[in-house]
Amino acid sequence: MRKYKLPILAAVAMLFAASTILFAYSVFTNETGYARRYQDSDIPFVYMLNNITPADYVPAIDAGTQVWEDVPSSYWEFENGGFTSASTDERDGINLIFFDIQGVNFTPGTNTIAYSRTWTSGTGSAYHAVESDLVWNARDYPPSTTGALNQQDLQSVIAHEVGHHLGLGHSGPAGSPPGVGPLILQATMYGTSANGDTLKRSLHWDDIAGVSYIYPSWILQGNVTDGSTGLPFANIGLVSDTVFASIAGDPIFGNNRYQRPGYYVDTVYTASDGSYQATILQQQFNLTAVYFGYESQTQAVAFNPAGGIGQTEVINLDFQLLPNPMATLSGTVIDSISGAPISARVEIFATNNKPGIPPGALVDTTTDAGGNYQISLPTVENYRVVITPEAPYPAVSMAVENLPQGGAIANFALNPADILLVDDDNTTDYESYYEEALTESGLSYHKWRVSEEGVPSQPIYDLFPQPCKTIWFTGDANSDVLSANEQQSLVTFLDDGGRLLLTGQNVAENSTAGVLFTDYLGVSFNQNMTGPIVRGVAGDPIGNGLLVSTVGGAGNQLSKDDLAITGSSTAILTYGTGAPLGNAGVRAEDYQSNWKAVFLGFGLEGVNNSQGIRDQLLQRTLAWFDVPTGIGDGNSAANLPDKYSLQQNYPNPFNPTTSINYQLPMLSRVELAIYNVLGQKIRTLVSKKQTAGRYSVDWNGRDDAGIVVPSGIYLYRLNAETFVESRKMVVIK
Amino acid sequence: MNILTTTKQIAIIAVVLLLFTAQRGSSLTLAKASVEELTTESTLIIKGVVHSTESQWEDANHRAINTYVTVDVSRYIKGAGESQIVFKQKGGQIGDTSDIISGTPYFRKGDEVLLFLVESNGVYEIHSFALGCFRIFTDTKFNEQVINDLRNVDVIDPATGKRVSPQDAMKPFSLDAFIGEVKSHVSSK
Numbered sequence: 001m002r003k004y005k006l007p008i009l010a011a012v013a014m015l016f017a018a019s020t021i022l023f024a025y026s027v028f029t030n031e032t033g034y035a036r037r038y039q040d041s042d043i044p045f046v047y048m049l050n051n052i053t054p055a056d057y058v059p060a061i062d063a064g065t066q067v068w069e070d071v072p073s074s075y076w077e078f079e080n081g082g083f084t085s086a087s088t089d090e091r092d093g094i095n096l097i098f099f100d101i102q103g104v105n106f107t108p109g110t111n112t113i114a115y116s117r118t119w120t121s122g123t124g125s126a127y128h129a130v131e132s133d134l135v136w137n138a139r140d141y142p143p144s145t146t147g148a149l150n151q152q153d154l155q156s157v158i159a160h161e162v163g164h165h166l167g168l169g170h171s172g173p174a175g176s177p178p179g180v181g182p183l184i185l186q187a188t189m190y191g192t193s194a195n196g197d198t199l200k201r202s203l204h205w206d207d208i209a210g211v212s213y214i215y216p217s218w219i220l221q222g223n224v225t226d227g228s229t230g231l232p233f234a235n236i237g238l239v240s241d242t243v244f245a246s247i248a249g250d251p252i253f254g255n256n257r258y259q260r261p262g263y264y265v266d267t268v269y270t271a272s273d274g275s276y277q278a279t280i281l282q283q284q285f286n287l288t289a290v291y292f293g294y295e296s297q298t299q300a301v302a303f304n305p306a307g308g309i310g311q312t313e314v315i316n317l318d319f320q321l322l323p324n325p326m327a328t329l330s331g332t333v334i335d336s337i338s339g340a341p342i343s344a345r346v347e348i349f350a351t352n353n354k355p356g357i358p359p360g361a362l363v364d365t366t367t368d369a370g371g372n373y374q375i376s377l378p379t380v381e382n383y384r385v386v387i388t389p390e391a392p393y394p395a396v397s398m399a400v401e402n403l404p405q406g407g408a409i410a411n412f413a414l415n416p417a418d419i420l421l422v423d424d425d426n427t428t429d430y431e432s433y434y435e436e437a438l439t440e441s442g443l444s445y446h447k448w449r450v451s452e453e454g455v456p457s458q459p460i461y462d463l464f465p466q467p468c469k470t471i472w473f474t475g476d477a478n479s480d481v482l483s484a485n486e487q488q489s490l491v492t493f494l495d496d497g498g499r500l501l502l503t504g505q506n507v508a509e510n511s512t513a514g515v516l517f518t519d520y521l522g523v524s525f526n527q528n529m530t531g532p533i534v535r536g537v538a539g540d541p542i543g544n545g546l547l548v549s550t551v552g553g554a555g556n557q558l559s560k561d562d563l564a565i566t567g568s569s570t571a572i573l574t575y576g577t578g579a580p581l582g583n584a585g586v587r588a589e590d591y592q593s594n595w596k597a598v599f600l601g602f603g604l605e606g607v608n609n610s611q612g613i614r615d616q617l618l619q620r621t622l623a624w625f626d627v628p629t630g631i632g633d634g635n636s637a638a639n640l641p642d643k644y645s646l647q648q649n650y651p652n653p654f655n656p657t658t659s660i661n662y663q664l665p666m667l668s669r670v671e672l673a674i675y676n677v678l679g680q681k682i683r684t685l686v687s688k689k690q691t692a693g694r695y696s697v698d699w700n701g702r703d704d705a706g707i708v709v710p711s712g713i714y715l716y717r718l719n720a721e722t723f724v725e726s727r728k729m730v731v732i733k
Numbered sequence: 734m735n736i737l738t739t740t741k742q743i744a745i746i747a748v749v750l751l752l753f754t755a756q757r758g759s760s761l762t763l764a765k766a767s768v769e770e771l772t773t774e775s776t777l778i779i780k781g782v783v784h785s786t787e788s789q790w791e792d793a794n795h796r797a798i799n800t801y802v803t804v805d806v807s808r809y810i811k812g813a814g815e816s817q818i819v820f821k822q823k824g825g826q827i828g829d830t831s832d833i834i835s836g837t838p839y840f841r842k843g844d845e846v847l848l849f850l851v852e853s854n855g856v857y858e859i860h861s862f863a864l865g866c867f868r869i870f871t872d873t874k875f876n877e878q879v880i881n882d883l884r885n886v887d888v889i890d891p892a893t894g895k896r897v898s899p900q901d902a903m904k905p906f907s908l909d910a911f912i913g914e915v916k917s918h919v920s921s922k
């Protein structure tokens with residue numbers, strides 16, 4: 001008797017598939033889920049052929065049954081019992097295979113080609129099959145023994161039909177019609193086959209798994225205990241380098257029978273009492289007990305060659321696992337320039353794919369006053385340290401793999417984030433769209449959750465590199481979207497020279513109109529817009545050439561705002577594809593206070609980014625923020641400053657050069673100088689009388705002696721007549 | 734206007750989904766037939782509601798089980814008869830013994846059906862086990878539809894020799910249009 005060996009490629013394919021459960025073969029059951037199997041005393045399954053069966057059919061019929069006997073991991077056997085005069089499908093103790101060439105069982109004109117009839121008995125776990133007949137209308141639909149393309153192939157038909165007899169349903173995903181993929185399509189028990197299909201004469205590994213589950217040659221079982229306590233180890237994973245066969249789920253009713261889907265897994269889990277059991281498809285393999293925090297243990301398994309009918313070899317294999325030693329994972333979170341300790345939330349996640357890892361973080365703690373953390377963790381495992389620091393620093397993470405017994409150090413030296421990302425979408429989670437866009441743009445960000453941390457105050461904004469760039473999004477909020485406090489926060493922020501991107505579909509519609517809208521953004525709500533297309537205004541530094549779709553992003557843009565321009569703002573985006581239907585976005589700036597703002601009447605999260613448009617819109621906005629205010633407006637007499645001001649240097653932090661802008665309303669004696677943090681003047685940039693106007697002075701990071709100054713914080717001070725103002729800047733190397 | 738309750742709508746949708754998604758199980762293999770062929774070859778075509786089902790041993794030898802299905806007939810589309818009609822199916826369950834003919838439709842009291850019946854040895858049977866069994870349901874737009882209940886049946890198109898996909902074999906039709914087509918074939922004979 002030829003026996004199958006699980007093909008190497010098949011085993012590899014199964015392992016790939018086994019990382020998740022792969023539904024495949026199915027097993028007939030009763031309503032309580034017990035397989036419809038023949039009792040061992042009824043095996044071999046003796047089939048008999050009606051004595052008018054054409055002689056050339058017999059070898060094909062025998063070959064079709066033989067394939068099921070050649071499975072080493074199953075003890076199922078067929079036997080040809082010879083010929084019989086029985087010609088009906090009654091329960092007569094004969095498992096009849098009848099190719100009815102005279103049509104005894106088929107009325108003339110019937111469209112019935114074939115049917116099978118199975119008798120069952122018993123309930124619950126005693127449910128079993130007692131007889132199966134197959135009757136084929138060979139009068140009207142004769143099969144082919146040669147693979148003729150216009151007929152069903154006899155050997156394939158028999159292999160398939162007797163697979164049903166032994167208890168298998170069709171291969172495929174539970175509850176779905178056929179069509180689960182190329183591998184299962186090749187299974188003998190797949191639901192359909194075309195005329196002339198001879199591929200199903202041979203079993204696929206999916207068929208092998210099915211018959212092995214019902215009539216197993218090999219079963220592995222045992223117990224797993226915790227070596228440190230002696231207690232049973234529940235829910236521990238036993239991972240093999242082969243796969244196990246099993247069935248799962250509730251019985252599925254389909255007309256007159258139930259079925260349960262089979263599946264493969266490379267891991268079997270212990271029950272609450274620490275026991276496990278698995279149906280084995282391969283004679284020899286390795287099995288590894290795995291649990292987070294415990295030393296993995298591998299044992300070789302070798303079954304004997306398959307025995308006879310009803311012979312299931314059961315191997316008991318126990319595991320006793322010892323916990324891995326503990327080690328310390330520690331580190332410090334500091335400012336990269338000043339070295340000052342940073343207060344941060346520290347979360348440790350286990351990154352192994354192992355049983356025993358709880359959902360969420362293993363450890364959730366904070367740094368101490370010195371910015372230090374120290375955590376005791378099991379060695380050998382892999383971890384990710386996630387640092388969520390205070391403003392203005394960005395969240396960062398670091399992988400620590402195979403934690404050694406000597407411990408590991410994960411230090412973090414952080415720069416202030418490029419962007420303050422204000423999450424004002426209440427409990428929804430649209431921040432990921434912004435985080436992805438910022439990461440794609442190479443920018444770091446600090447996320448500020450309004451729902452947890454309240455409205456950011458001016459000291460918070462002041463922590464960020466100046467001018468502070470803030471992105472404020474509101475998601476699906478539709479009631480008091482931007483509260484009075486929030487509007488006041490942003491007014492103060494802008495007055496201090498901030499850069500603001502405000503985006504949300506209900507911001508203008510559902511916020512109490514205040515000076516933020518009237519005097520800064522220069523807009524009011526006009527109407528809701530439902531169309532998905534937003535077009536950039538030609539020639540605008542942000543909108544030019546953009547075609548934005550609000551379908552395909554977060555999918556939440558149901559109430560976009562049309563912004564009526566009431567002040568000095570400029571449209572950058574309009575609704576519609578043709579003539580503008582309304583304003584979708586505006587920009588505004590003030591060179592005296594040096595603020596800039598972009599306001600979108602829709603949520604940036606809703607923009608379809610398949611062509612990178614969301615990223616592009618964000619990048620253009622941030623690039624426009626970087627252009628000093630007033631550029632292009634000129635210093636014409638009609639547009640001279642009406643007050644003194646000193647703007648934030650740009651870029652900041654910088655290396656090696658930065659620009660400082662200031663303005664004078666009248667002829668003034670001016671001194672612009674640089675000071676270190678000790679208050680010592682190190683460089684004088686301007687010391688003379690200047691007429692009214694706007695000025696820009698570069699500083700190359702050198703002192704009056706021409707020596708490059710060290711990294712750190714410096715002050716620059718403008719003294720013009722009675723006007724005195726200082727600002728901070730950071731030199732980096 | 735017949736307004737269905739939400740619960741009933743959900744139940745109807747569930748029935749339709751079940752019809753489309755049920756796992757195909759074992760082999761009853763049938764050759765596809767046109768509505769005209771079914772109409773011509775059937776003795777009776779009825780629309781009605783299943784009244785009851787009863788499984789019986791075929792004889793004292795207990796070698797076969799048949800199930801007799803009684804239908805309250807609301808309309809004879811072909812032929813004529815009483816307000817109730819009984820037809821026979823092979824297979825059934827008596828006690829803990831089951832006689833399973835793969836692919837045979839399963840009926841429960843209250844099922845709305847449209848059946849093509851043939852007479853065999855003095856009793857009615859469904860044309861080709863399942864080919865003459867149509868289920869009636871109401872779709873989400875409250876239109877009555879019929880669907881050929883060919884779950885667990887392999888259907889072969891005799892013209893091409895290829896298997897017919899379940900989606901094609903069990904494509905729903907408007908009940909009124911379907912009856913109209915059937916009647917056109919009845920009246921043309």
